[in-house]
Amino acid sequence: MKNKGLLLAITSVALLLFAGCSDNTAQLESGNQQEESSQSMSQEKSSAQSSSHTTASTKNSSDTANKQISLQEAIAVYRKEKPNTDITGIEINSRMNQLIYEIEGMDANKEYKYYISETGEVQTKDEKTLDEDDRGEDERNKEKLSFENLLPLDKINAIAKKEVDGNIVEWSLERELSKTLWEVKVEKNGKQTDISIDAQSGNVLEIDEDD
Template sequence: MMKKTLLAGITFVLLGVMVGCGNKTVQQPASESKNKTTNVSTTDSQVSEKTKVEKVKTIDVSDAIKIYQEKHPKTDITSVELESERSGLVYKIEGVDDETEYDLTINASSKEILRDKSEKLDKEDRAGVKRKQDKLDLKDIISIDEATIIAEKETGFGTAQEWSLDKDLSTTYWEVKGVEGRKEAQIKIDAKSGKVLEFELDD
């Protein structure tokens, strides 16, 4: 089974709002307090989104997929990864046809193709067996940034360390892993609808 991990240095946001004045508690009307909380959340979300774009200057996963499909048009994609190498962030995309497996590495900033490898599938995986089993449904999938926002909202903490675009039966999903101290969160998100499928927190 091929590695299906996407690495990205994207930070989950933990938002806390504290209001204090000496030893006195300042009370506000419910409607005013609610509006202020909403405004702060919106502002922080915008800052977080801007930071991600500036910090990780990479092409979108859809652009990387397009580059692969132009290079190997008669294949199906089975794995998409975003990870760090010495040269910087790269996309690693794997795919298959009925007889051969392909591995394309793309510079995530310049779109340059760094490596393009292929090898024959094992006998038991040929004749479309692996192709049918591992093919990802990539139509209308949510972006990495969209999956990140969903994960932030669900977990409320952590640093994104691993990404995996995988499938379970007919469902293609993002799996995002993040850490906070000794805790690790794993969340699975439907890659089409954005619905949270599973959330695990390990102490």
């Protein structure tokens, strides 16, 4: 009977030890799974952030590379270079599939011409001394463009296309007498048409079709 009781006691202790080991193993496996899951989620999050950062960087780089400045921004580039001058003429045309802003200005003694790319880079610039008859504040006031209440270029384009529904290839902003006007060149069916538009009112002043 003693031996039988001792055997039962040893068996009970062994079962308790086995049960304790099983619980610890399960917890360890559970802990490993949670850690692996956490690491996996962390890696996925890190990967997603990295991917997002790469995409954002690529997009920003692409946006910078493809950025095309507006007329107002081109004017700002010129004015930063020559703040004490008046703008007397602007021409916009396409060269090798890129827009070029040609901006002319003057002060009391010199006239200036800046060529600005569609990305805002000053490509070339030129200046020369005015003739004696063209110097002075009075002459400068006669030549300078008025930017007050200037219509947006997209509205000028719409007005021109209403007259001739073709491809606009060139724009010139100039002054005639007391008016600031746009000369818009439109191509259609192999012909070019020049349309003069009041830059402030939008009134069509003249239409000249090339023969």
